[in-house]
Amino acid sequence: MKQKFDIRKWKPSLALQVFLCVFLIVAVVLPLIRMISTMTAADVTSMMKSKRFPKALRQTLYVGAVATAISVSLAGALAWAVARTTIRHKTVLNTLLSVPMLIPSISHGMGMIIILGKNGWLSRFLGLEAGVYGFWGIVIGSVMYSFPVAYLMLYDVIRYEDGTPYEAAEVMGLTAKDKFFAITLPYLRKPLISVIFATFTMIITDYGVPLMVGGKYLTLPVMMYQDVIGMLDFGKGAVIGVILLVPVFITCILDMTNRDKGNAAFVGKPYRIRDGKVRKIVAWILCGLVIVAVFLPIGSFAVLGFVKKYPIDMSFSLKNIRQAVNMKALDYLKNSLLIAFVVSTVGTVFAALNAYMTARNKTKLSYVLHLMSITSLAIPGLVLGLSYVMFFKSSPIYGTFAILFLVNMMHFFSSPYLMAYNTFGKINENLEDVGSTMGIGKFKIIKDVILPLSFGTMAEMFSYFFVNCMMTISAVSFLANVTTKPVALMITTFEGQMQLECAAFVSVLILGVNVLMKCAVYIFKRVMNKKETA
Amino acid sequence: MDKIRVEHLSKAFDKAGVLKDVSFTVTDGEFLSILGPSGCGKTTILRILIGLETADSGTILKDGVDITDKPSAMRKMGIVFQNYALFENMSVLKNVTYALRNSATTKKEYDRASAEAKAKEMLEIVGLSEHMNKKPRELSGGQQQRVAIARTLALNPDVILFDEPMSALDVDTRLSLRAQLKDLQKQFGTTMIYITHDQEEAFAMSDRIMVMDAGVIHQLDTPQNIIDAPADDYVKRFVIKNINTKIKSLIQFARITDTGDSSEVGE
Structure with a gap:
């Protein structure tokens, strides 16, 4: 009709x-x-x-993969520590853990130099004469810069997990390991993929951290920055730009097709957090260590x-x-x-x-x-x-x-x-x-x-x-x-x-x-x- | 006298016919239920009647006047949705006064004081006097639906349309709201068109029932006539079968409760 x-x-x-x-x-x-x-x-x-390009591409993907793995693991552990234990002052912890999101990525790189660079106070204290530059410099700086985003995403996912399947598992007498593999992992799979993609994208497209601490370890965004700003070579810049778009678009499409259609938003009953002294101590130690690590560079450049x-x-x-x-x-x-x-x-x-x-x-x-x-x-x-x-x-x-x-x-x-x-x-x-x-x-x-x-x-x-x-x-x-x-x-x-x-x-x-x-x-x-x- | 006369109404979405040449009348003060499975076109009829959707062809007459192209607000009809559609940031009282003070048909009639008086009167009628200053989220589903009904009634519409208003409510609330709705209809004499897929609800409340499927009306008659003389196989299958099942399950329920074995209780 x-x-x-x-x-x-x-x-x-x-x-x-x-x-x-x-x-x-x-x-x-x-x-x-x-x-x-x-x-x-x-x-x-x-x-x-050119010899530089394939090397930079390989290095970008490698550093991105390693930094993403560390960043998401750390974020996951922190999200568990805050969302799944009965520790107090969760709002304060969330605020402190998100502070790195308030400074430019290049500042994280600078924080790395102050602490772990050649003249960094921690490198001197630890006797690391060469300092941490290159691959590990970028990895550590990128983790510092990206983990708060991954943490906030995972914290929300874990916090709003439906508690009903866990109650059913309790009645059925499943072990903690069985519950993890049968309930937690399947529930986390889709959001975790989203978090991994978001973190990976963030890391491989950043030039602030690698510019500061990358040294000779060249990544694509730094190469693009140098070609355009340093040599005014817009043509080469455009080629790198298009290449940077490829993995980013792939991850974006995968993320969109992978995204939950909203069924996971249904929460029958909030997850019942188990109280336990050991759990709380572990959570406090983990949060404490990360907060110290977060504030070391910030405190350092405040002093500097x-x-x-x-x-x-x-x-x-x-x-x-x-x-x-x-x-x-x-x-x-x-x-x-x-x-x-x-x-x-x-x-x-x-x-x-x-x-x-x-x-x-x-x-x-x-x-x-x-x-x-x-x-x-x-x-x-x-x-x-x-x-x-x-x-x-x-x-x-x-x-x-x-x-x-x-x-x-x-x-x-x-x-x-x-x-x-x-x-x-x-x-x-x-x-x-x-x-x-x-x-x-x-x-x-x-x-x-x-x-x-x-x-x-x-x-x-x-x-x-x-x-x-x-x-x-x-x-x-x-x-x-x-x-x-x-x-x-x-x-x-x-x-x-x-x-x-x-x-x-x-x-x-x-x-x-x-x-x-x-x-x-x-x-x-x-x-x-x-x-x-x- | 016909309150509403619908003639040859057709509507298609993405080339799929949702309503196929539908014609029917609703008499003044009547309670008409439109009964049918999901996707049969009943909500589309409602949305076209009130002017939220336009028909591809056909006419709608209200009190003999063609209202097919009239804006929604000029049709003097009200609608109550399944999800209440309350203004969550306003109190229960403000939900009603806001409607009275801003509605195109009533805003000249009411100042702040008279709107508040009218709103309080309507909330009292639906039994919500004690909850006037609460926010909708502080009320139960049934209470929220009563706020929506009070808000609609306050605007004094000639016809009220209900889009599955009780499908999100529990059984007890449904039963009490059913009775209250019938009382309100008697009290105000308003014509009501009620959409449901629940046969029991339709048979309990309606003066007439319109059975629909796939955009077509299969039968429009009194509940008694539909049971006694179903128009075709579809009505037989859809309505009678369900009623029989219900009766059977009621009998089974009675037997089980007599013997005290509750484990066998079905739906």
Whole structure:
């Protein structure tokens, strides 16, 4: 039967979906196509024939695999320790374990140098004269930088596991080993694969840690950074960009097909945590050791920012702050704050609008919009940055703050989008229908009901954009200039000039701003919750 | 007098016909149940009647006036969903006052004080006076459904549509809500169209039942006539068989409870 064309269906939601699709095509798809089309056969051939490239590719995958294995194992053990024991202060532990997510990856690399580098205090204490650079340097730095993400994902999975099968197993008299293999592992399989993919992607596309501690151990993102920034060889950069996209897209597709369809979200009965002194002691020791390891580099560069010359003269000095300020650190901090505020505000509204159109206005187009919205999750920052250089080079926004707003918004878009998508999807699907039958418009229902129910998520989305904009050094590294430079890029500048103390001060500055933002979000959410329950 | 007259209604999704030339009438003050398995098109009829979905062809008349293309809010109909669709961030009282103060048909009529008075009256009728200041999540499923009913009734619609309102509730709550719904219908004289796949519910509550399958009406008649004279094999199989099964299981249940052996109790 032929369906009648209905003009009423065309306004305004479908028109908005079309607009959002077009926007995402211009902001993500077209720049990537431009980058890919820039590659010449000569670029590809010379890259494949070079000695550096296959080695860098092999090394990237190897270091990624080892660091992912360690990171996910550590995250799993920690998630078990916090979620499955009766230790107290779990919120505090979660907060402390997530602190590494508030500083740039390059700062983790710097922390490694301060502690385990050639002149690192721990290397000297342990008598490791050469320091930990190269493969193990990257592995340790990458683990530090990636495990909090894996931990938070696994913690949520373990925390919300259904307790009913365990009760049934108890009645059947199954042993702990049987329960692990029959219940825990099958339950963890799908989320674990997602966590492994997310961690692997994060590690192999990062250039901050390998740039700092990689030494001669070259990885693809560092090679891309050096080719583009150092030699202005955009063609070779594009080839590496495309190659970096391949494993990332494969993992992303595998992850999407592997993702649970939502059945696992059903919790018949919360898992009953067994009390036990030994379990608690083991959990405290594990958490304690990791928290110390997390705060060693942070504490080290907090100290380093205020000493004369590490490790020769450790007396207190404000020289580094003066030097950083002389090099316009405060101006660049203002730039970062401007970028972070604009991207957080516009990004949150844009991501929420997208999520509303895909989660609550299901059409064929909304599915396309959803796929495009999660695409940026698979695009490494460096690749997005390079594609923006090539696509927007002749446009009026090139060299302005506008391009930094846009690239950051698209780079960090997918996660906040998914946060809003999940929240909107969980809100009663018939609210707009009920409103419509009463003559209450969609906009009013959104304003009076849906947004008040999503304030917490909105705050988290804002904070996600903000924190990431403050610490990113990937996409912006190709696009910022002296006027628009964000403060995080000063770390690479100082690192290049061997001024670790100043770089340490900038890291502390970024950490301080991000901690303040997290505190503000925490207070906001508490106030809203109190209002809600009043 | 016909309250609703539906003529030759058809609807297809992705080329699959969900409603195939459906025609029926609902008389004023009638309680009509639409009974059929999942996917038979009963929810689609409801959504088209209230204007949330448009038909590919056919007309809908209400009180003799063509409302086929009228906006949903102008049809003076209310709907109660299976999942209540309450405003979770508002108190029970605010759920009703918000509807009264913002609905296109009532917002001119009510100021804050009169809306609150009307809302309290409606909540008292459905027996929720004690829970007015609670949030919906603090109430049981049955209580939440009563809030949804009070909110709909407050707007004084000519017709109320129910989309499987009791399928998420336990047996005891269903039984008490059934009785309350019938009382409300008598009290307000509102025409009610009720969707269910539960035969027992349909037979217990309805003035007439419309049996549907695969987008087609098989029979529209009183419960008694459907049992006495099923229109075709489908009605025989779908309705009568289920009723017989129910009766058999009731008899079996009675035998088991008589002998005190509860292990054999079936569904």
